[in-house]
Amino acid sequence: MDRSHSVRSESDEIRRTAQPVLDFAMAQSLVQNHGSPLLVASRQGINQSYQTLQKHLPGIEIFFAAKANSESVVLATLQSLGCSIDICSLQELDVAMTAGFQLSRIIHTHPCKSEANLAGCYRKGVRRFVFDNESELDKFKVAAPTAKLILRIAITAKSSLLNLSSKFGAQPVDAIRLLNAARSRQLDVTGLSFHLGSQCIDASDFDIALSTMRAITDEAFMNGFTLNLIDIGGGFAAAYGDQSLPPTKDYCDEVYRSVRRHFGDTSLKIIAEPGRILCAESVTLVTCVIGKTHRQGKPWYIIDDGIYGSFSGRRFSESDFKWLHSHAQDANVYSSVIAGPTCDSGDIVSHEQWLPDLAIGDILMVPSMGAYTSASAAAFNGMPLARTVMID
Numbered sequence: 001m002d003r004s005h006s007v008r009s010e011s012d013e014i015r016r017t018a019q020p021v022l023d024f025a026m027a028q029s030l031v032q033n034h035g036s037p038l039l040v041a042s043r044q045g046i047n048q049s050y051q052t053l054q055k056h057l058p059g060i061e062i063f064f065a066a067k068a069n070s071e072s073v074v075l076a077t078l079q080s081l082g083c084s085i086d087i088c089s090l091q092e093l094d095v096a097m098t099a100g101f102q103l104s105r106i107i108h109t110h111p112c113k114s115e116a117n118l119a120g121c122y123r124k125g126v127r128r129f130v131f132d133n134e135s136e137l138d139k140f141k142v143a144a145p146t147a148k149l150i151l152r153i154a155i156t157a158k159s160s161l162l163n164l165s166s167k168f169g170a171q172p173v174d175a176i177r178l179l180n181a182a183r184s185r186q187l188d189v190t191g192l193s194f195h196l197g198s199q200c201i202d203a204s205d206f207d208i209a210l211s212t213m214r215a216i217t218d219e220a221f222m223n224g225f226t227l228n229l230i231d232i233g234g235g236f237a238a239a240y241g242d243q244s245l246p247p248t249k250d251y252c253d254e255v256y257r258s259v260r261r262h263f264g265d266t267s268l269k270i271i272a273e274p275g276r277i278l279c280a281e282s283v284t285l286v287t288c289v290i291g292k293t294h295r296q297g298k299p300w301y302i303i304d305d306g307i308y309g310s311f312s313g314r315r316f317s318e319s320d321f322k323w324l325h326s327h328a329q330d331a332n333v334y335s336s337v338i339a340g341p342t343c344d345s346g347d348i349v350s351h352e353q354w355l356p357d358l359a360i361g362d363i364l365m366v367p368s369m370g371a372y373t374s375a376s377a378a379a380f381n382g383m384p385l386a387r388t389v390m391i392d
Contacts, residue, residue: 283370306340
């Protein structure tokens with residue numbers, strides 16, 4: 001397979017699907033050099049994703065959500081492109097600063113922080129923080145009195161895979177009360193934010209959310225509050241499995257039209273904090289078959305990665321994946337089970353994948369594995385985690 005076909009140009013109107021960033025010959029070579037499993041990141045893919053967002057969300061500052069992928073090579077690549085970063089903890093702050101992000105390009109978006117998290121990040125120079133409840137304001141009064149605060153509003157989207165507003169965000173009717181609570185403590189709230197939830201498939205959901213945000217903003221101005229920022233969050237969808245999505249540019253164009261429709265007549269700064277759209281499709285997992293058996297008439301393949309490793313995100317998102325093998329396209333295929341390497345009997349990656357007869361040592365590739373994979377993995381059972389390697 002020609003690697004040039006794995007990254008589409010902006011002018012390509014073909015719908016977005018999960019595609020590998022390398023071919024099997026390169027995968028075999030990388031495994032020989034680095035071992036397996038591997039998360040292979042494409043610098044070209046990350047670059048293209050960021051440039052597409054920049055071009056089709058003009059004037060909107062992009063803060064990469066570090067929780068999606070905090071690998072140093074990924075962060076350093078995004079930093080070199082001029083991207084800003086969204087962090088939620090001291091550890092994420094440290095890896096961001098190590099990757100070269102300046103404090104002026106860092107925002108802390110966890111709405112409910114431990115006192116150590118808040119005080120530590122503030123002490124290191126972070127000044128922009130998100131909150132969504134009154135008790136959080138008491139922490140700021142003590143530990144970060146000159147912070148620039150952003151009030152997160154709970155807004156859900158019908159097409160989002162995960163509803164993040166079920167845990168975070170103040171109800172719209174409580175927005176003015178919380179702004180007043182901050183003012184009574186002499187704290188400076190400079191903006192509002194929302195997050196439609198993870199994997200928001202329909203970009204038109206942003207229009208509904210932005211309409212609500214405009215109403216809150218207008219009410220805040222009428223009550224004497226000076227706001228200068230709207231954070232539209234993340235949730236920009238990436239392609240998984242056999243999913244077919246509009247090109248990223250079309251998705252962003254629709255989001256931008258909504259931003260202009262509701263805030264085009266204001267001078268408010270607009271920012272966004274996407275994660276998976278910048279990294280998911282730019283990384284392909286390379287994993288090897290380490291065991292093989294038959295149970296209840298079905299072939300079972302044990303691979304060297306699993307739900308505690310690179311497939312850890314499946315526990316939260318139930319994403320489907322595309323499994324690629326190097327066997328001839330006309331090979332007979334069978335309904336098969338793919339299981340991870342740990343001793344947990346629940347470490348099953350897929351209960352039904354149509355695969356040819358594989359042998360121990362065969363390589364499988366899984367595209368769109370750059371988000372919520374290494375970031376949420378744990379070395380359960382002492383099993384090694386996938387190493388991330390960057391290719392051009």
